[in-house]
Every structure is written in C-alpha cells, then in structure tokens.
Amino acid sequence: MKLILSTSNIMSGGLSVIRRPTFEKSNTELTSSLHANFASHQSIIPPSTPANGASTPKPSYRSWTVQQDGALWIPTHTSSPLTEPRESYDITLKLFYLPNIPADRRCVQTREAIQLVLKELGASSIDLLIVSFPGMSFDADDDDSDLDDPPSAPDSEHDHDLHGTEGAPEDIDTIITTWRTLEKLHAEGLVSKLGIAEFGVSRLEKFLPQIDVKPSVNQINVRDCCVVPKPLILYAKQQNIELLTHNDCTNVLPRGTLREILGSGEKGVGILAGENDSSGDELRGDVEPQWVVKYTAVVKDRGVVESKGYFAVAELRD
Amino acid sequence: MGLLALGTPLEWPEAKKVASQVRAWGIEQLLSIWENAKGKERDALLWGDEIEYLVVCYDENNRKVRLSLRQADILAALASDEKLLAEGGGVPDVQRGPVKETDMTAPVFHPEFGRFMLEATPGKPWGIGFKDLLSVEPDMKWRRTIAKDHMAKEEYPITLTTFPHLGLPDCIVPSYLVSGPKLRSQFVPDEIANPHIRFPTLAANIRWRRGRKVELNVPVFKDEKTVWPFQDPTVNYDLHQWPEDDDVRNGAAKENHIYMDAMAFGMGSCCLQITFQAKNIEEGRKMYDQLSPLGPILLALTAATPIYKGFLADTDVRWNQISRAVDDRTPEELGEKPLKHDRWRLPKSRYASNSTYISQDARLRPEYLDPDLIVDQDIKKRLAEGGMDDLLATHFAHLFIRDPIVVFAEDLETLDLSKADHFENLQSTNWQHMRFKPPPPGSDMGWRVEFRPMEIQITDFENAAFSIFIVLITRAILSYNLNFYIPIARVSENMETAHIRDAVSSQKFWFRKDPFSPHSSSRGGNGTGTSTPAETSRPATPVGPVEDEYEQMTINEVINGQHQGGESNFPGLIPLVESYLNSMNVDVETRCELARYLDLIRKRADGTYWTAAKWIRHFVQTHEMYKGDSVVGDDICFDLVKAAERITKEEGRDGFAGEMLGKRR
Numbered sequence: 001m002k003l004i005l006s007t008s009n010i011m012s013g014g015l016s017v018i019r020r021p022t023f024e025k026s027n028t029e030l031t032s033s034l035h036a037n038f039a040s041h042q043s044i045i046p047p048s049t050p051a052n053g054a055s056t057p058k059p060s061y062r063s064w065t066v067q068q069d070g071a072l073w074i075p076t077h078t079s080s081p082l083t084e085p086r087e088s089y090d091i092t093l094k095l096f097y098l099p100n101i102p103a104d105r106r107c108v109q110t111r112e113a114i115q116l117v118l119k120e121l122g123a124s125s126i127d128l129l130i131v132s133f134p135g136m137s138f139d140a141d142d143d144d145s146d147l148d149d150p151p152s153a154p155d156s157e158h159d160h161d162l163h164g165t166e167g168a169p170e171d172i173d174t175i176i177t178t179w180r181t182l183e184k185l186h187a188e189g190l191v192s193k194l195g196i197a198e199f200g201v202s203r204l205e206k207f208l209p210q211i212d213v214k215p216s217v218n219q220i221n222v223r224d225c226c227v228v229p230k231p232l233i234l235y236a237k238q239q240n241i242e243l244l245t246h247n248d249c250t251n252v253l254p255r256g257t258l259r260e261i262l263g264s265g266e267k268g269v270g271i272l273a274g275e276n277d278s279s280g281d282e283l284r285g286d287v288e289p290q291w292v293v294k295y296t297a298v299v300k301d302r303g304v305v306e307s308k309g310y311f312a313v314a315e316l317r318d
Numbered sequence: 319m320g321l322l323a324l325g326t327p328l329e330w331p332e333a334k335k336v337a338s339q340v341r342a343w344g345i346e347q348l349l350s351i352w353e354n355a356k357g358k359e360r361d362a363l364l365w366g367d368e369i370e371y372l373v374v375c376y377d378e379n380n381r382k383v384r385l386s387l388r389q390a391d392i393l394a395a396l397a398s399d400e401k402l403l404a405e406g407g408g409v410p411d412v413q414r415g416p417v418k419e420t421d422m423t424a425p426v427f428h429p430e431f432g433r434f435m436l437e438a439t440p441g442k443p444w445g446i447g448f449k450d451l452l453s454v455e456p457d458m459k460w461r462r463t464i465a466k467d468h469m470a471k472e473e474y475p476i477t478l479t480t481f482p483h484l485g486l487p488d489c490i491v492p493s494y495l496v497s498g499p500k501l502r503s504q505f506v507p508d509e510i511a512n513p514h515i516r517f518p519t520l521a522a523n524i525r526w527r528r529g530r531k532v533e534l535n536v537p538v539f540k541d542e543k544t545v546w547p548f549q550d551p552t553v554n555y556d557l558h559q560w561p562e563d564d565d566v567r568n569g570a571a572k573e574n575h576i577y578m579d580a581m582a583f584g585m586g587s588c589c590l591q592i593t594f595q596a597k598n599i600e601e602g603r604k605m606y607d608q609l610s611p612l613g614p615i616l617l618a619l620t621a622a623t624p625i626y627k628g629f630l631a632d633t634d635v636r637w638n639q640i641s642r643a644v645d646d647r648t649p650e651e652l653g654e655k656p657l658k659h660d661r662w663r664l665p666k667s668r669y670a671s672n673s674t675y676i677s678q679d680a681r682l683r684p685e686y687l688d689p690d691l692i693v694d695q696d697i698k699k700r701l702a703e704g705g706m707d708d709l710l711a712t713h714f715a716h717l718f719i720r721d722p723i724v725v726f727a728e729d730l731e732t733l734d735l736s737k738a739d740h741f742e743n744l745q746s747t748n749w750q751h752m753r754f755k756p757p758p759p760g761s762d763m764g765w766r767v768e769f770r771p772m773e774i775q776i777t778d779f780e781n782a783a784f785s786i787f788i789v790l791i792t793r794a795i796l797s798y799n800l801n802f803y804i805p806i807a808r809v810s811e812n813m814e815t816a817h818i819r820d821a822v823s824s825q826k827f828w829f830r831k832d833p834f835s836p837h838s839s840s841r842g843g844n845g846t847g848t849s850t851p852a853e854t855s856r857p858a859t860p861v862g863p864v865e866d867e868y869e870q871m872t873i874n875e876v877i878n879g880q881h882q883g884g885e886s887n888f889p890g891l892i893p894l895v896e897s898y899l900n901s902m903n904v905d906v907e908t909r910c911e912l913a914r915y916l917d918l919i920r921k922r923a924d925g926t927y928w929t930a931a932k933w934i935r936h937f938v939q940t941h942e943m944y945k946g947d948s949v950v951g952d953d954i955c956f957d958l959v960k961a962a963e964r965i966t967k968e969e970g971r972d973g974f975a976g977e978m979l980g981k982r983r
Contacts (some may be wrong), residue, residue, distance in 0.1 A: 011797055011901075012835070084360070092903055128903070138791040217903070233906070243906045296901055301362035302597055303446030305797040305901045 002071040004116070004286070005312040007033040011082055011305050025237075027252045030292065030310050034261055038064075038269045041075035061271045062281065072283075072316075074262070076269065081122025082297055082306060089297045089306070092128045094115055094219070096198070096252045096292040099134040103174045105290070107181045109313075113293040114190060115310050121297055128197035130219055131182065133170040137250050138198040138220045172206050183213045195219060198250065201235050208239065219244045253289045253312055262287065285318045323386060323853060325726030327519040330526035333725040339720040343733045344740035345697055348714060348756065349704040351738060355757045358935060361764030363793075364443035364595040367785040369458055369740035370588035370774055371436045371465060374959055375491050378472070383959045384491040384950055386473050386482050387509060392436060395468040396427050402464065406441045415667035417442045422453070425461040431520075432586035433512050434490065436465055438864035443595070446793065449636045455782035462778060462966070472527040476962050477781070477902045478930075479587050479636050482955045485578055485627040486552065502560040503580035505552070505627070508581045520747075521581040523723045524646040531562045534583050534642045535575035539630035541818070541939070543946035551575045552627060576626045583626070584643020584669070587636040588619070588774040590781055592788050593755070595764045601764035601796065603677040603710070606754045609788075610672045611802045611829065612891075613751040613771040615876050618821040619922055619983055620773040620784060622930035628955070630948045633817040635773060636933035637751075641669040642720060644749070662692050662721075667710065668720050669749035671813040674806060676754060681835065684863040686805045691939045694719050717748045736760060742899070748895035751813070771813075776930055776962050776971045777979065783915035790912075792889060794898040800833040804868045820932060823925045831888055877923035890972055892920050933978045937961060 010033040041064040066076040082089060095113050095318065097106060112129075118124060185191045195217030208214060217240050222228055228243065236243050261266055264274035264282060273282035292314045299309040322980030328336070375386040396402060397412035407424025416510025417423050423441030430437050438461040444450045465475040485505035498508030500518040502525065510515045525531055536556075538548045550776060553571045557563040571577035597600030621634035646665035648652065650660040657663065666673065674691055675682055691712070698715035702708070712768045729739055736895045738759055745753075753768040769788055775781045794800065808828035815825050871880065889897075899909065923929040928936070938944055943953040950958070961974070970979035 011798055047527055088360075090903070095389065204945060220906065222906070228906045228910075244903050245900075245906055245909045247900050298902060301445065302796070303363055303793045303902070 001283070001316045003074060003314045003316055004077070005034055005074045005261075005310075005314070006072050007309045007311075008077075009307045009309050010036075010302060011308050017204055027249050027257070029248075030252055030294075030312070031257060031261065033310065034312070035267075036156070038075055038261075042269070047245050060281065061269060065271070068168045072271075074269075078273075079120045079122065080307065081120075084299065084306075086123055086125075088299055089123075089170045089181070090300050091117075091121065091124050091126045091295065092130065093245075093299045094130040094132060094248070096132045096248075096250070096294075097134055097178070098253065098289050098291055099251060100290075101134075101290055103178060106178050109291045110181055110185065111309065113291060114185070115296045117293060120309070120311075121295070121307060123297075125189060128193045128217060129182065129185070129191045130197055130217060131178070132197040132248070132250055133175055133178070134250065135169040136198045138200060138222065165308075170301075172203070172210075175207065176210050179207075179211050179213075183211070186213050195218065195244075197221075199247065201229075201232050204235060204239070204241075214239070215241055217242050217244050219246045221246055221248065238254060248294070252292050254286065255289060258287055258289050258312075258314055285316045287296050287314050287316050289314045320913065324515070326505060326730040327515055327832045328725045328727055330523040331522060333723070334527070334721065336725055336730055337721040338741055339730065339973065340725055340740050341694075341718050342700075344722075344742075344744050345700055345718065346733060347735060347741040347759075348704070349701065350735045351741070351759055352706060353758045354705070354708075354759070355765065358757065359598050359766055361597055361788070363446045363597075364764075365445075365789055366439055366443045366593050367454065367781070368589075368591045368593075369438050369461060369477065369778075370430060370590075371438070371783060372432075372464070372481050372588060373436060374474055374481070375470070376472045376474070376960075377491075378602065381956045382488075383956045384489055385432075385484065386470075387433045387490055387492060388470070388473070389429060389433045389512065391770045392465070392468050393427060393429060393494075396464070399468065407464070409808065415428050415853075422457070425464060427461075427465065429512050429514065431512055431517055432582055433510060434481070434558045435586065435588065436632075438462075438465060444789075446789070448902075448904055449910075451786050451789070452908060452911050454785060455778055456489075457780055458778035460632050461493050474963050476959060477588060477776055477778075478962055479589070479773050479968065480623055480626065481586070481627040481868070482581075482950050482958060483628050483952075484586060485580075485583060493814055497559050497563075499560075501525070501580045501582070502562045504554050504557055504563070504566075504583075505578060506580050510580070515793050519724045524581060524644055525562070527646045527648065527721065527723070530641050531565050531570070531579045532581060532584075532645055533565070533570050533573040534566055534578040534626075534639050536578075536626050537632040537637060538574055538576050539624075539632045539935075539948050540574075540924070541630065541946050541948045544948040546574070546949070547575045548773065549631075550575065550627075553577055562673055576629045576631060578627060578639070578643075580644045584636070584640035587623070587640055589636070589770065589972065590774045590784060591769040591770050592772075592785055592958050593766050593770060594789070594792055595766050597764070597770065597899050599765045602754065602767050604679060605677045605680065605767045605792055605795065606752050607677040607682065608800060608802050609661065609767065609769050610675065610752050610806075611804055611812075612791065613769070613830075614809060614816045615827060615873060616769075616784070616788070617751075617771040617773070617813065618816035618825070618827070618873055619815075619919070620775060620839055620929070621888060621932075622773040622775065622820060622934070624819075624931045624935045625938070627949050628950050630935065630950060632819055634819050634821060634929065635657050635817050636815065638817055640749070641667040644669045644747075646721070657738065664692060664719070665690075665767050666810075668747060670751075672752050672806065672811045673810075674709075674713055674716055675803070678707065678709060681801050681802070681803060681866060682709075683861070686803050688806050691716055692719050713754065718744055718937070720744060720748060723747055726728040773930075774967045776975075778966070779914075779969050779979070779982075786912065786915050787895070787919050790895045790898065794891075797898055797901070798833075798894065799835055801835055803827055805864060808868065820929075822873045822922070822929055826872055827876065828868050828890065829871045829876050830868045832867070833888070833894070872902070874924045878920055892916055892923075918980070927980055928977045930978060931973060936977070 030250045041057055064075045066073050182194050193216040196215045197219040199218050262271040264270050273284050294310050298305050371385040375384050378386040393409050397409040402408055402424050403415035405424035406418050407426055413425055423844055425438050425441050428437040440457050462475055481608050494507035494509040496507050500508040500522040550571055553566055554565050596605055617635055623636040624631055624634055647664050649655045650657050650661055651664040653663050693712055693715040697718045698711045701711035734757055755766040757763045772784055812827045815827055816928040818825050877891050879893050880887040937958055938950055941954045943951055965975045970976050970982040
C-alpha cells in the first residue's frame with residue numbers, strides 16, 4: 001500500500017523546527033513538521049473518556065487518516081490553495097529521489113510529486129523544479145579549493161551522510177536518464193525552470209554536454225556560503241547557472257526515521273504495528289520511503305513565504 | 319521632518335485658539351484618506367532608509383572641531399549639481415532629477431531640524447529583491463561621498479548620533495550669540511536651527527506652550543575623579559535677558575545631571591529610520607504592532623550616545639533626551655499643578671514610545687492595552703461615525719490629544735479634503751517609536767509603517783546591516799505569522815531599560831516567550847492573501863494569564879535565542895531570519911553578504927562586538943588627556959570625531975575599532 005505523508009503549510013503553525021535552529025544540514029524540519037501535523041490532527045479528536053489523571057491512549061490512526069484509491073493519507077489531507085493570482089508567486093519544488101529506489105520509477109514519481117503539489121496549491125504549473133539525487137553532497141572543503149589550484153582536483157563529491165550504507169553516489173548515466181524525464185516536463189510547460197543540487201565543477205562538466213535543457217539553478221549546501229570554491233562560481237557564471245544555497249540533507253527520510261515516526265513506540269503515531277503487538281488494526285510490513293518533495297510558494301514582490309510544506313511517499317510491503 | 323509648507327506661522331497664543339479647528343479638520347482629512355485607501359490591496363513591499371549626518375568642520379591648527387551651519391549652502395550646491403540631477407538625485411524640496419526606471423537612481427538630500435544636519439535617502443525605494451538588499455550599503459556610501467563632495471575641504475558628514483560638544487562655547491561655525499528670542503537657550507543660539515520658519519516656530523511654540531524652556535537632565539557618568547555631587551559647571555545662573563532665564567534659578571538643572579535647555583539638544587540627534595510599505599492596511603497594522611516590542615531591543619543594540627555637552631553621560635542612547643527636548647506639556651498636564659485650564663494629565667511627551675496597539679488581530683488580547691490611555695473622546699466618536707473601527711480610531715484619537723504647534727494662518731481659510739496638511743500637522747509632531755502612515759492623498763502609495771528607534775551607526779556597513787536586518791525581520795514576521803505581543807506598558811518599561819549604560823549586556827527586557835501561533839491544520843494560508851480581517855480570527859484557544867506569556871530576557875537571548883531549558887525556549891530573531899532565508903531561493907553571493915550583516919548583529923548582541931556607545935566611552939576613558947573626571951575636553955573631542963571619520967572610511971579594515979566591527983575583509 002502507498003502511504004502519503006504530508007505536513008500541511010508549515011509556515012502557519014507553531015513549528016517546533018525553528019525552536020531548535022540548526023545551521024548544520026538536517027532533516028529536522030521534515031520530521032518535526034510531520035510530527036506536528038500528525039499531533040494536531042490527533043488532537044482534533046475529542047478524548048473518549050474524561051481525563052482523570054490516567055494517560056489516555058492514542059486515538060486510532062483510522063480516525064485521523066483516510067484510505068483513498070489504494071493510498072493511505074497520513075493525515076487526512078485537505079489542500080490549501082494559494083490566495084492570490086498565480087502570477088504573484090514563485091513556486092519552487094525540490095524533489096528528493098531516495099537511495100536504493102530503482103531509477104526507472106522516477107518518471108512516474110516526478111509527475112506524481114508535481115501533481116500532488118499543484119493540487120495542494122491550486123496551481124497548474126511550477127516555476128522551478130530542483131532535483132536532488134541520492135548519495136550526493138557538496139563539500140566546499142574538499143571540492144576544487146578556493147586556493148589558486150588548477151581545477152584538476154579529484155572529483156570528491158561523496159556522501160557524508162551518516163546513512164552512507166544507503167547507497168553510493170548516483171552515476172552520471174542514471175542522472176542523464178532521469179533528466180530526460182524532466183526535459184519532457186519542461187517541454188510540456190509544467191515546469192518553467194529546472195535545477196540540480198550539489199553538483200561540483202567536474203560533475204557539471206560531464207553533465208552539461210549531454211543534455212538539452214540546461215539547469216538554471218545549482219543548489220549547494222555550504223555551512224558558510226562565503227567559502228564556495230571560486231572555480232565553481234566562475235564556471236556557473238559562465239554557464240549561466242545560478243548558485244543557490246540550501247540546508248537540506250540529501251537523504252532526507254531514512255527508512256529508520258520513517259519507521260520511528262509511524263511506529264508504535266514513544267515517538268510514533270501508532271500506524272505501524274510494533275514487534276510484539278498482536279492485537280489492534282495497526283499495519284504490518286516493510287516500509288520503504290520512495291521520494292520526498294518540498295514546496296514553497298513565495299509572494300514575489302513582497303518576499304513573503306505564503307506556503308511551504310512537504311509530501312513524502314512510501315510503500316508498505318508485506 | 320514632514321511637510322515644509324510656507325506661510326505666516328501663528329504665535330502660540332493665536333495657534334492655541336485654533337487648535338480645535340486644526341484637529342477637527344485634520345480628522346476630516348484623515349477620514350477622507352481612510353475612506354479612499356482602506357481598500358488598497360496588493361501593494362508591493364517597498365522600503366526606504368534615512369541616514370542623518372552631522373556636518374563637522376575641522377580646525378586642524380587649533381585641534382578643534384565644530385559643527386558647520388552651512389546646511390543651506392550644501393543643499394544649494396546639491397540641488398544645482400547637473401550631474402547629480404541627471405542621475406536622478408538632488409534635493410526634492412528644491413530640485414531633483416527624474417527617477418530612473420531601470421538604472422540606479424542617485425540619492426536625494428533633505429534639510430533637518432539642526433542647521434548642522436543633513437539627511438540622505440535613496441533616490442527611489444528599495445524592493446525585496448535580494449539584489450536590492452545588496453545595493454543598500456553601496457548606496458549609503460554613495461550618499462556620503464556625494465554629500466562630502468558638496469562640502470568644504472575641512473568639512474565631513476559624520477554619523478555620530480550627537481555632537482559631543484554641542485552646547486559648549488565655540489561649538490559652531492560661524493559663531494553666533496546664544497540667548498536668542500526663539501530658543502532663549504543659554505547654550506545654543508537661535509541660528510542652530512534650520513532657518514525655515516517652521517523650525518524656529520516649532521521650538522518657540524513648544525517653549526511657549528510649556529511655559530518655560532524645555533529641560534533635559536541627563537545623569538552624568540560618575541568616574542573616579544568626577545566631582546561629586548556633580549553640579550553642571552557650564553550652567554550660567556546669572557543671565558537676565560529672558561523670563562526663562564529664571565528656569566535654572568528655579569531648579570531646572572538637577573544635581574548630578576548634565577543640563578540642557580533647547581530643542582536642538584534632542585532634535586539635533588541623528589537616527590536611522592526605516593519605512594515599509596505594506597500590502598494593505600491590515601498588513602500595515604500588523605507590522606506596526608509586531609515591530610513595536612522590538613523597538614527597545616533595537617534601541618539598546620544600536621546604542622551610540624554616551625556624551626552630552628562635553629560630559630560622559632550615565633546613559634547610552636538618545637531617546638529620552640529627544641523626548642524632553644520637544645516636551646510641550648504644561649505644568650498641569652505634567653501633574654505639577656491641579657488641572658484647571660488643561661484637559662488632562664499626560665503621562666508621556668509627544669516624543670515617546672508607542673502607547674497602543676492597532677491591529678485587528680485575534681491574538682491581540684485586551685490585557686495588552688493600556689487601560690488608562692488618554693484619548694480625545696469627541697474625536698474618537700467622529701472617527702467611529704466615519705466608519706473607522708475602534709482600535710484605529712483609538713490610536714488616532716490618542717495622537718490627537720496634542721495641540722498643533724505650528725499653524726499657518728493661510729491654511730485656515732478653507733478645508734481642503736484633497737490634502738493632508740492638518741492631519742500631518744498632528745501626525746508628524748507625534749514622534750512615537752513606530753509611526754503608522756496613511757497613503758498621501760492623490761498618490762498611488764500604500765499604507766506604510768516607520769520603525770524609528772534605532773541610533774545611527776558610525777559606518778554605512780552597520781547602518782546597512784541594521785536596515786536589512788529589520789527588513790528581513792518583517793518578512794519573517796509575515797511569513798511565519800509571528801507573535802511578539804506583550805503588554806504595551808512593558809514595551810514602555812523596556813524603552814527606559816534601554817537607556818541604562820551597557821544595557822545590551824547588563825539588562826534584561828520583557829519579551830514574549832513563544833512567538834508562534836498555535837498550530838491549526840484547518841487553516842488555509844497564513845493570511846497574506848486577502849484583507850478580510852475575519853480571516854485572522856480562529857477558534858478561541860484556551861489562554862493562560864498574560865503574565866505567563868512573557869519573561870525577562872537578555873538582548874542576546876532575544877537576538878540569538880535561549881539555549882537552555884526545554885521546548886519553550888525563545889528561538890531568537892536571527893535564527894528566525896535564517897530560517898526564513900532557508901525557505902527562500904537565495905544565491906550564494908547574496909547569502910554571503912547577508913551573513914556578514916547578520917554576523918554583526920549576532921555578535922553585538924552576544925557582547926563579542928561593542929556598541930558604539932561602549933567604544934566611545936572606552937576611547938574617552940583611555941585618551942591621554944582624559945582626567946577621570948567625566949569631562950570630554952577639546953583634544954578628546956577632536957580626536958574622537960577624527961576617529962569616527964577614520965572608522966567610517968576604513969570600517970575596521972585597518973585594525974582600528976575592531977572591538978566594534980570585528981575583523982573586516
């Protein structure tokens with residue numbers, strides 16, 4: 001069964017995410033806003049017994065999720081369309097392809113992700129789609145340094161995530177294949193601009209000659225953006241690619257994290273059955289995160305983020 | 319300084335007679351503006367900053383620095399500079415060039431109250447484009463360069479809040495005699511003020527209404543060798559030219575205080591003010607309320623005023639001195655005499671911290687408001703009849719408890735509803751730390767909010783940093799729908815706290831613990847879309863006592879966040895801004911530049927870098943000519959102003975003033 005997790009608009013709520021600001025790249029924004037959205041949906045259900053000091057059991061997930069067309073929406077989702085005319089906004093999507101998911105699913109996944117967001121925002125196209133390939137991260141310290149070395153330093157883009165076992169860096173052929181899908185979306189007018197994340201100079205040099213629609217944006221994660229290597233800045237300028245900053249981690253939703261969120265443990269919401277649970281209607285099986293999309297809609301001439309949120313999709317297999 | 323209409327100004331006894339008429343007409347003009355503009359929608363964010371300079375004049379041979387009174391000459395030179403005009407700049411009151419659609423428009427210059435002052439603003443407003451943000455600092459530097467280019471060789475536009483020797487003998491050039499008919503000051507001549515008739519009339523009528531001279535007593539800093547108790551040695555008790563000369567004999571100069579007696583000591587201070595255009599009236603009202611509690615924090619953080627009239631003061635900021643310099647309250651209004659002729663006791667000067675909130679926001683609890691707020695009930699009634707809601711009517715009926723100070727006879731002939739002169743007469747002489755500005759009639763401008771508490775900084779790097787920080791804070795407030803409400807009385811209390819020497823490191827300020835609204839999944843959008851006030855209301859959530867919502871925090875905690883304790887930690891204004899920036903598409907170069915600005919503010923707040931006030935104190939106290947007696951002598955003053963010029967030019971890159979600016983590239 002497919003599981004569709006959503007955060008709703010995380011700008012409007014009391015977000016625990018900014019309570020603990022972190023300048024390290026992290027996925028706490030996703031996980032804590034999922035927690036917050038689940039919690040607020042659970043709390044809408046009135047407790048069945050008056051509180052008398054005893055801990056009330058968690059409400060059954062059936063009461064705050066909905067099953068529809070073979071997918072379980074966690075929580076039950078109502079879209080919140082943008083309030084101003086479409087042209088007032090810049091809509092950016094960042095799609096995280098996750099490790100160990102066959103690349104041939106990406107065509108379908110990309111369309112699915114875009115459709116979910118378009119429906120959420122009540123829009124018919126997006127301005128910028130940034131894709132993040134699994135296992136890649138950018139390290140300014142290792143990449144072509146900002147010393148005056150020739151840009152022949154070894155390609156050192158590699159995964160620094162703690163979950164390094166979840167996949168090696170994506171090879172360039174798979175990236176190109178995926179890109180063909182994105183080029184189609186671009187041709188259809190569904191997406192105005194395309195973007196990539198964590199590409200260093202050497203990867204860009206391999207990538208650009210093989211594609212038709214060039215990325216307009218390369219998003220890089222640098223703790224101190226003042227140390228972006230000069231060769232990359234020059235190369236990007238030359239290629240007309242805008243270098244943007246971000247603070248996401250590449251493996252934004254590891255399998256273990258998802259299990260914990262959905263599980264029956266202390267931090268979970270009781271959708272997946274625990275190992276020793278024998279009763280109840282909790283779901284059983286292996287949960288496999290497929291992709292995550294982050295969307296933001298910014299009112300252009302006011303710089304106000306009106307909507308921001310995540311959808312995460314996973315497969316539950318027996 | 320508001321509108322510069324020409325005409326015949328009424329002397330106070332005449333102006334007083336027509337005060338009610340001016341108020342009534344001002345209210346009709348306000349209603350007309352409000353009726354026309356209340357439905358204005360979807361205005362872009364436009365914003366502007368104002369930089370104010372002191373024009374100093376060096377006398378190198380005598381190691382003496384004075385204030386130059388050549389404002390008019392400098393403005394005339396600017397207004398007739400063909401190149402500047404061609405680039406769109408100039409002096410709007412006289413002549414300026416055309417605003418450029420695409421290119422940079424050259425800056426524009428304005429007169430200020432002090433004849434030794436100059437104000438400069440960008441040639442056209444800034445937007446929110448990140449490239450615009452990066453243009454601010456170069457533009458500020460451009461302004462100073464242009465200003466300097468139109469000055470004499472020995473003059474320089476300096477951004478100290480106050481001139482350290484203002485009010486001492488031989489502090490201005492050219493020299494004039496003190497004790498003139500308008501100011502009647504024993505320290506500064508009437509010529510200290512801009513000669514435009516509005517300004518001397520303002521000063522004279524404030525004094526006249528008040529019944530004596532304005533009275534500024536700043537506590538003196540007690541150093542090791544300060545004579546104690548301190549009697550301001552510069553006070554002359556033997557003047558007999560004006561009735562007001564009796565003031566000091568009646569105890570106007572307080573023991574252990576530096577005493578000053580003229581509007582110029584306050585209105586001659588330089589500040590850094592930022593004005594924002596809001597999307598609509600609702601957003602404007604929300605920004606007004608949410609920025610209000612930040613005022614005292616930013617005042618303390620920008621502290622730069624440790625010297626008055628040649629003495630080290632025991633306070634760090636200018637605010638209360640300006641407040642007293644334009645305090646027109648009568649003895650009855652001040653509570654010194656029983657109410658007989660006047661209408662009410664007034665707890666605050668017309669220059670003071672905000673006294674009320676104005677947003678139709680469900681989060682605005684009645685407990686935050688001042689139950690004793692003084693309002694003119696007749697005016698409030700008229701505004702309500704005109705359809706204005708209670709909160710906004712209360713705000714304006716509060717501003718309109720004051721008398722108009724400068725009234726031109728010509729303006730009283732007919733009421734012109736297509737103008738705003740009578741409304742502005744009161745609006746622009748209510749100097750609160752925020753100002754809510756209706757659109758000028760006949761313009762396509764939107765509703766605006768002005769943030770007024772910040773002190774000017776010595777370098778344009780710092781001025782740009784604070785301006786941009788405030789802009790980014792407003793974007794975070796609107797994006798996250800942040801809630802900074804605390805009782806307005808606590809904001810006023812914080813304003814006092816901000817005066818304390820080194821408040822930035824030594825004091826705590828009332829601040830709201832949780833800036834987030836309760837999570838509500840049923841709500842669509844965050845209220846940026848339409849102007850329907852109803853949309854901000856949501857199902858009533860149970861609320862606890864107001865006192866539990868806020869606590870005392872250090873500036874460091876407010877700016878950088880609370881790091882101990884549990885979930886209820888205040889996240890900090892800088893992390894909120896960082897979080898906002900992380901949600902935006904920002905290019906690396908811009909982010910790097912913004913990081914420099916945010917880093918300055920972060921480190922000012924945590925004490926790593928010093929405020930200008932602390933740096934100036936340290937400069938004085940370690941100067942070889944300083945005798946440990948709180949006196950800032952000629953040599954120190956000269957070297958200090960020279961040092962400020964050097965800091966302005968080098969910004970710490972030469973290793974000087976690193977305590978204030980850090981290691982600059």
